Amino acid sequence: MAFSSESSNQAEWAAKEPVLRAVRLSHFYGQRVGCAGVSLDLWPGEVLGIVGESGSGKSTLLRCLSGWQEPSQGRVQIRREGEVLDLYALEESVRRRLLRTQIGVVFQRAEEGVRMRVSAGGNIGERLMAEGMRHYGRLRESARRWMERVELDPARLDDLPCTYSGGMLQRLQIAKNLVTEPRLLFLDEPTTGLDVSVQARLLDLLRRLVREMNLSVVMVTHDLAVARVLAHRLLVMMGGQVVEEGLMDRVLDDPQHPYTQLLVSSRLVA
Numbered sequence: 190m191a192f193s194s195e196s197s198n199q200a201e202w203a204a205k206e207p208v209l210r211a212v213r214l215s216h217f218y219g220q221r222v223g224c225a226g227v228s229l230d231l232w233p234g235e236v237l238g239i240v241g242e243s244g245s246g247k248s249t250l251l252r253c254l255s256g257w258q259e260p261s262q263g264r265v266q267i268r269r270e271g272e273v274l275d276l277y278a279l280e281e282s283v284r285r286r287l288l289r290t291q292i293g294v295v296f297q298r299a300e301e302g303v304r305m306r307v308s309a310g311g312n313i314g315e316r317l318m319a320e321g322m323r324h325y326g327r328l329r330e331s332a333r334r335w336m337e338r339v340e341l342d343p344a345r346l347d348d349l350p351c352t353y354s355g356g357m358l359q360r361l362q363i364a365k366n367l368v369t370e371p372r373l374l375f376l377d378e379p380t381t382g383l384d385v386s387v388q389a390r391l392l393d394l395l396r397r398l399v400r401e402m403n404l405s406v407v408m409v410t411h412d413l414a415v416a417r418v419l420a421h422r423l424l425v426m427m428g429g430q431v432v433e434e435g436l437m438d439r440v441l442d443d444p445q446h447p448y449t450q451l452l453v454s455s456r457l458v459a
């Protein structure tokens with residue numbers, strides 16, 4: 190299967206300007222394959238869904254793409270203000286700063302993304318402080334505004350996240366990541382384990398924020414129905430590799446790979 194990025198050169202990219210590009214990305218855990226030879230482009234305002242069964246390499250790929258896991262091979266480039274940055278060639282301190290301000294990651298397990306012993310407002314304010322904001326009143330005001338934006342009660346600004354429900358924690362993670370207005374957001378199974386109605390409302394919120402903020406998003410999920418709500422384009426993974434890629438409607442209407450066919454037919458039966 191031909192993925193656009195391999196054949197593209199730098200000049201072509203400059204003309205089209207994807208926000209994120211991965212080139213032949215592989216990660217190995219000893220002998221075990223996490224992901225292998227994945228190349229992709231992510232375009233401004235696009236939501237790219239990554240689906241596949243458990244162990245197919247979705248989370249490994251997302252961690253490599255988002256700067257959290259240095260890949261064994263390949264490279265990840267992001268575009269920022271007309272400049273192309275090679276994520277893993279950056280100085281560690283620069284990359285960390287980028288992760289704290291311009292790249293958002295929402296994890297399935299909120300404990301990975303939220304500091305449970307810091308108030309909700311403190312969690313939201315952290316990234317603003319990383320950007321240099323020091324004024325207590327302004328930090329609080331921004332946190333309050335973002336609580337409202339993700340439909341959390343601002344009266345709970347000073348509460349510890351451990352008093353929040355699962356759905357509220359995901360909203361808090363979203364606010365915490367988006368407060369610095371990044372262009373790139375990574376979602377790792379953001380609604381898994383939540384009640385169906387909570388899941389639906391969270392997906393609605395994400396869809397609205399993606400549109401309002403023109404976010405470019407990579408979302409990993411094992412659930413095709415979840416991907417369908419948000420994603421414009423789909424990558425299907427199996428055994429660490431991308432086995433199919435295409436626009437959401439095309440993949441659903443005309444799946445090519447046997448695994449995708451199984452995935453689509455089981456979704457229709459469910």
Ligand SMILES: Nc1ncnc2c1ncn2[C@@H]1O[C@H](COP(=O)(O)OP(=O)(O)OP(=O)(O)O)[C@@H](O)[C@H]1O
Pocket residue numbers: 218221222223224241242243244245246247248249250411
């Ligand atoms: N920290 C790790 N150490 C060793 N092997 C790992 C580690 N993390 C993942 N793997 C292995 O890498 C492969 C891909 O795992 P990964 O978690 O990326 O898949 P996944 O599609 O996200 O699965 P799931 O949906 O269950 O999270 C699997 O074989 C897994 O066992």
